[in-house]
Amino acid sequence: MAQPLHLAVALDGAGWHPAAWRTAEARPAELFTAGYWADLVREAESGTLDFVTIEDSFGREARLDAVLIAARVAPLTSRIGLVPTATVTHTEPFHISKALATLDYVSTGRAGWRVQLSARPEEAAHFGRRAVPGIQEHFDEAADFVEVVRRLWDSWEDDAEIRDAATGRFIDREKLHYIDFDGKYFSVKGPSITPRPPQGQPPVTALAHADIPYAFATGSADLVYVTPAGVDDARQIVAKVSSLPHVFADLVVFLEDSEQAARDAKARLDELAGSPYTSDASIFTGTPSQLADLLLTWQEAGLTGFRLRPGRLPADLEAITRGLVPELRQRGAFRKEYEASTLRGLLGLTRPANRYRQEAPVA
């Protein structure tokens, strides 16, 4: 019997293939409606997936704000984790912290965060505040950003709200904490305006392809997405990030009933795009059963799960939930129903203690 896998799906536009929106089945006008996103996330939830990520960027590609998409679908779903991308380069840690804490409230404990750095000059020009920093400095700043977000999440102890009628106090201010972060790139006083989120610390995730980002991920995240070329490569990468509770491999997937049909489907899209699709992640074309074989082989490298990037939406998402998931369940490698109601719970992470909590002194 295989070890159970964790499975996530990365949602982006009409799918990860740049020509996906041009196909006959695509409905490009609907990409910016709530109904489109709600349908996708409900489909993912029907397959008991751990979570969905939602791509975002300040670049030129058309996208809605990912945190707001996640918030919009939260009340329409009940179990699946919601992990929007939020960029740290041009934004305020104070805003991102309370936005994700609030996503955790509106989803009753299902929020996560995919941390993204923005290195493109075109994105910097949309803000006009700064040049793109050097890579080491950029990741150092990102680590400070995540530290501030995490401190702000802890800046209220869980029982800070007391509503004590006798003294007229709504909060016990001894249980609110200034975070007093004073770093090289910015300083933030705190506390947050938003109380500690239901999960305490929503899971922080990051995509990494090289040593500097691996170090960032192991220092700042709970889960890292990596892009191995094969099982041996996966083993080498896992060794570098093994201190993390979760290492997921990213794969772009085109799924059909036969291997040939999957290849043909991708080739048709390549033709529409005018060039073959390439990706930072490995590209899989084949049947759900073949994909199950591959995932279970790669799992032996020490991966705890996979984040699948559907080449086409909703087609490849449906092939995951209706083809791959039953296949994995049959092999005892994937849950048959949700076993927890929070994202941390699904990932087997306990609710962390608050860093500012001081235990009462023993008399």
Next chain:
Amino acid sequence: MPKQIHLAAHFPGVNNTTVWSDPEAGSHIEFSSFVKLAQTAERAKFDFFFLAEGLRLREQGGQIYDLDVVGRPDTFTVLAALAAVTTHLGLAGTINSTFNEPYEVARQFASLDHLSDGRAAWNVVTSWDAFTGENFRRGGFLAEQDRYSRATQFLETAKELFASVPAPEDFLRDPAAGTFAHKDDHFDIAGRFNVPRSPQGRPVILQAGDSDAGREFAAATADAIFSRHGTLAEGQAFYADVKGRLPRYGRERDELLVLPAATFVLGDTENEAQEKARIVRRQQVSGATAIKFLEQLWNRDLSSYDPDGPLPSVDPDVSDNHIARGRASVRMHRDPIAVATEWRARAEAEKLSIRELIIEVTGRQNFIGTPDSVATSINELVQADASDGFILVPHVTPGGLDEFAGKVVPLLQERGVFRTDYEGPTLRDHLGLRVPE
């Protein structure tokens, strides 16, 4: 046809108007409280739901202020989630123009407008204080006198971004769509705005400034202005003033709505309503709260004073404010010694303790009465051009609007001055505003 009334529901705020000690009072953070108030407002066919924001917890005497509700969620995130549990109600939120950047905020509002099918509204506020700035990268970078110029250019920039993009399919097909370049005193940005045109073209713009600069900003740029002037005379003066500024910007009278914030207490008889209002006022102004209010004028530690005793004989400290920080009303008294003298005289003449005096001089409820008399008052104020409607502020979360929705709204509908159903899907439809070019 009589003038139609516009109504909005203000989620109770982090100030002493909100009575958290009421046995019915619920959470200010759990999403269920927001759902409850929003759905009540939508059943009553309100124009919009409104969520305020403050970016630093208030402090007094160097400590976090603990007597009122403390803590609130992120504005955008709550509004996006509320879009899932409502279908017509406008979703309005305060977003600061000082501690944000136009490209990001414009993306968030355009996204909210898409995700709500055209129901987003933005209350543009400015702040400049270094106290709030301590929570942000740039700190307190903006001088007080520059706040409206930044807010104006921030909003102009955002409007330029909203206007730069075509509808989704055209956006996808044309890689050059949405390109912009903007340069002014505060912003120098260029590129491509990456959210296609949203259902309302841009969110409805709200503004709440009361100063001359604030009124001018609203007249130039806003679709609706909040105010504190809920009485007939003050309301009419404010209404005439801001509407009179519109022609300067080539705008018609109905392109800027005037919506004062208003509280209310209902009873089965006038006497019962008055008695309930008195009890609510005492809940809102406890002895401890009265001392804190007094400290804000006196600018001194008055914690040793008895709230049921007389006012301090010592005069206010007129040096720099060092008592209360992070609240909008701080130091609105321009001449503290004169106000203190007036308060002492009044307390002596009417034999009022500190607490009784504060109850008298701080905000009273706007509408107190039976459902019938309150409906009449609201309608008279609107028909007399003291306002175009009201932003109602319940004092209990989240059920504080139930009675108004159930008893006053039907009377306004019977009188033909409030909609019995929504006529269109977007907030612009409810407010009678055109979609911008």
